[in-house]
Amino acid sequence: MPEAVRRVLRPFAILAGLLAIWQAVQWASQAPAYILPGPLAVGEALLSRWPQLANHAWVTFTEILLGLGLGLLLGTVSALAIASFRPIRRWLLPVLVVSQAIPVFALAPILVVWLGYGMASKVVMATLIIYFPVTSAFFDGLRRTEPGWLDLARTMGGKRARILWHLRVPAALPALGSGLRVATAVAPIGAVVGEWVGSSAGLGYLMLHANARMQVDLMFAALFVLAVFAVGLYFTVDRLVSRAVPWQAEER
Incomplete structure (x- = not known):
């Protein structure tokens, strides 16, 4: 074949x-259907309730994409600032580490109080989850640039900014890609947890209300849609990263 x-x-x-x-x-x-429905029952719920599922899925998908975009932007900017300016590194690195000591899930109720039940609190939750893997991976790539390349660039009179953009950033792109893959896999968690805490739409909201009504087949259908989102986003990002970093060796 x-x-x-x-x-x-x-x-x-x-x-x-x-x-x-x-x-x-x-x-x-x-197991009874209200505990573990079979695939056929879930498939039937997926087809019969598809308009409802599609409306809530669009909300969650939008939250995930916005959180992914904001997390990528803030993470890359933070990593560049930490790698380029030593004073910023001394202040921002401890804050970055401490931020991971606080469970992000514990911040969800606070974000809902501050930003309301709309989309903003869920986007911020997704951004917070995505921010750390992107920042840490990109910063690690920036500071692990091949020393021989840096010495050669300095010997040839390369300025600090030009070395950063033309040497260190391209060398760190594979590490950024790895962090982005991890961030894409965990991005749905932030959006769904935010919807569980307080929302008026989204797959997490639908799952919560289906659970209260013992509609377990609908819960599994919503979970299936969420899994399709996560897998699709992961492989899309993986393909984009592979195209953006063609020089990275990849074993088949």
Whole structure:
């Protein structure tokens, strides 16, 4: 079988295997539908409630994208500032570390109080979760530039700013890509947790209300849509990073 065909069929084979295991567990455990619905029941809920799911999914997807964009922007700017200016590094690095000592989930109720039940509090939650992996990965890449390259650039009279933009930043792009992949995987967490704490729309909001009504099949359907978002975003970012950093060796 050609490799291209295998790549296309592999996700469907994995999905089919997971569904088979799910159905086998449901049959073996004899769990009632209000505890563990089968794949067919979830699929039926997904189709019958699709307009409702699509409306809430669009809200969550918008929150994730905005949080991802803001987190990437703030993370890259912070990493550049920390790597370029030693005084800023002494002040900002401790703040960055301390910020991770505070559970971000504990900030969700405060953000809802400050920013309300709308989209803003969820975007900020997603931004806070994305910010650290992007900043730490990019900063680590900037400070681990090959010393020989830096010595050669200084010997040839390269200015500090030109060395940063033409040497250190391109060398750190693979590290930034790794941080962005991690950030993309965890981005939905911030949006959904914010919706759980307080919201009027979104997949987290829908799951919370479905749980209160024991509509477990609808909960699983919303979870499936969220998983599709996360996987789709991850592979999209992975492909974009691979195209942006073509010089990075990748084993197949």
